[in-house]
Amino acid sequence: MSNQPGSLVLNGVHHSARPTWKLRETVEFYRDIMGLKLIHAVSARGWGPSAHPDFLHFFFDSGKDSTIAFFYYLGAEQAPHLVHRPEYDSDASHTSWQVSHRDQLLAWRERLERNGVDIMYQIEHEVIESIYFRDPNGYYLEIALPLRGFSQLDAMDAERTIEAAIEVADEYRTAGKELDSIEAVWQRKGRNLMASLEIGQEESRERDY
Amino acid sequence: MVTLFVPDLPEFAALIEASRKTAGYFVQEPQAGYWRIEAAGELHFNRKALGLKPALWNSALSGGFLGHILEYGRDDLRIGSGPA
Numbered sequence: 001m002s003n004q005p006g007s008l009v010l011n012g013v014h015h016s017a018r019p020t021w022k023l024r025e026t027v028e029f030y031r032d033i034m035g036l037k038l039i040h041a042v043s044a045r046g047w048g049p050s051a052h053p054d055f056l057h058f059f060f061d062s063g064k065d066s067t068i069a070f071f072y073y074l075g076a077e078q079a080p081h082l083v084h085r086p087e088y089d090s091d092a093s094h095t096s097w098q099v100s101h102r103d104q105l106l107a108w109r110e111r112l113e114r115n116g117v118d119i120m121y122q123i124e125h126e127v128i129e130s131i132y133f134r135d136p137n138g139y140y141l142e143i144a145l146p147l148r149g150f151s152q153l154d155a156m157d158a159e160r161t162i163e164a165a166i167e168v169a170d171e172y173r174t175a176g177k178e179l180d181s182i183e184a185v186w187q188r189k190g191r192n193l194m195a196s197l198e199i200g201q202e203e204s205r206e207r208d209y
Numbered sequence: 210m211v212t213l214f215v216p217d218l219p220e221f222a223a224l225i226e227a228s229r230k231t232a233g234y235f236v237q238e239p240q241a242g243y244w245r246i247e248a249a250g251e252l253h254f255n256r257k258a259l260g261l262k263p264a265l266w267n268s269a270l271s272g273g274f275l276g277h278i279l280e281y282g283r284d285d286l287r288i289g290s291g292p293a
Binding site: 123124125126127147148151153154156157160161164183186187188189190191192193194196197200 | 218240274
């Protein structure tokens with residue numbers, strides 16, 4: 001079977017899940033403040049690994065058949081490495097929901113603020129405008145308004161960017177150095193792009209000839 | 210010569226518009242989806258003049274370039290020719 005993109009597809013997100021040690025606060029935040037319907041809850045004895053505690057696994061509706069889910073482990077202490085550290089690298093693990101219209105984005109901001117949730121940022125990125133906030137666990141959350149759809153050029157540009165980054169990162173690693181600036185990636189991308197354009201012109205000239 | 214490639218995407222249009230109005234900058238129509246901005250000496254852009262918010266300002270060179278960054282601050286960006 002082919003492994004080409006599109007030969008086997010996924011049908012959106014069923015759930016993403018994180019652990020919580022704040023049962024009441026988590027339910028009150030997602031169900032009562034955000035207004036996401038609690039649509040499923042598993043309550044079970046610990047099973048599988050012998051040390052596995054009994055647990056609750058509960059799901060909130062986040063639209064288009066997607067859910068955000070939590071595990072609450074009974075009698076299990078929160079390990080220090082699972083206490084969310086509010087820094088960029090930990091916040092990289094986050095959930096970003098989407099809305100369809102700007103008035104919806106602003107309405108979410110208004111609802112959250114009215115309920116005492118701090119909106120940390122509202123940022124216009126390349127293709128989305130987003131608000132950012134935290135849940136009672138400290139987890140980083142985002143609601144995003146797409147400013148435009150993804151185009152074929154976005155996909156081609158992404159391939160060029162990541163190809164250049166892998167090339168440079170591999171070279172640095174081989175040389176025992178750390179790639180610590182995006183400049184080298186942009187330079188490599190530019191070099192690769194120039195080379196491909198020159199090859200294209202050469203092929204075009206040969207065709208014309 | 211310094212060369213900056215700019216993806217032909219709406220969020221980067223301000224770079225093209227500003228370059229077209231700048232003496233000494235040569236703007237070439239998109240090839241393979243990329244505008245090409247060239248100058249004999251340096252390319253200089255000002256964030257406020259472009260009207261770019263910080264997120265886009267910080268990815269303004271993401272199309273790739275030939276040259277090296279001389280300055281990339283909060284409001285001013287200068288790219289010089291040749292390797293760093």
